[in-house]
Amino acid sequence: MCSHESANAGNCSEHAYTAPAPSRGHCHCTPQVPRGFMYPGIMLLIAEEPSHGYTLMDKLAEMGLVKEKTDLSIVYRILRQLEEDGLAVSEHIDEGRGPARKVYRLTDEGREALSSWTDHMDDLGRLIDEFRKRYQSLEKDR
Secondary structure, eight states, X not given: OOTTBOTTTOEETTTTEEOOGGGXXXXXXXXOOOGGGHHHHHHHHHHHSOBOHHHHHHHHHHHTXXXXXXXXXXXXXXXXXXXXXXXXEEEEEOOSSSSOEEEEEXXXXXXXXXXXXXXXXXXXXXXXXXHHHHHHHHHHTO
């Protein structure tokens, strides 16, 4: 949420911006990480090291893909979807303290999907680079 927004309305008083209904909760003066980026972020993390939801949430925050107050259920929903799609598998691991934890790892099919995501992000990177060049050119001409 933008520091200028009212906590309840999703309105940025500083920039006179009212968020459209689907995106209430943030204004366009503060860039947001696209929601879909959590999927490849989680896939990358469980490819690096099999993990459970709490660990993934911390690592996603370190990567800048989520804010600290993100609902953990979102991570578990994505993990469940990855598992249903055959991109991840889980197993219960007893770590010696507390109940066994459900740990997720990427499947071979998941690694292929992660590779496709990486190609897609390369394309997005080129679009961002082009945007940045054009913006810098615009600013230079001012």
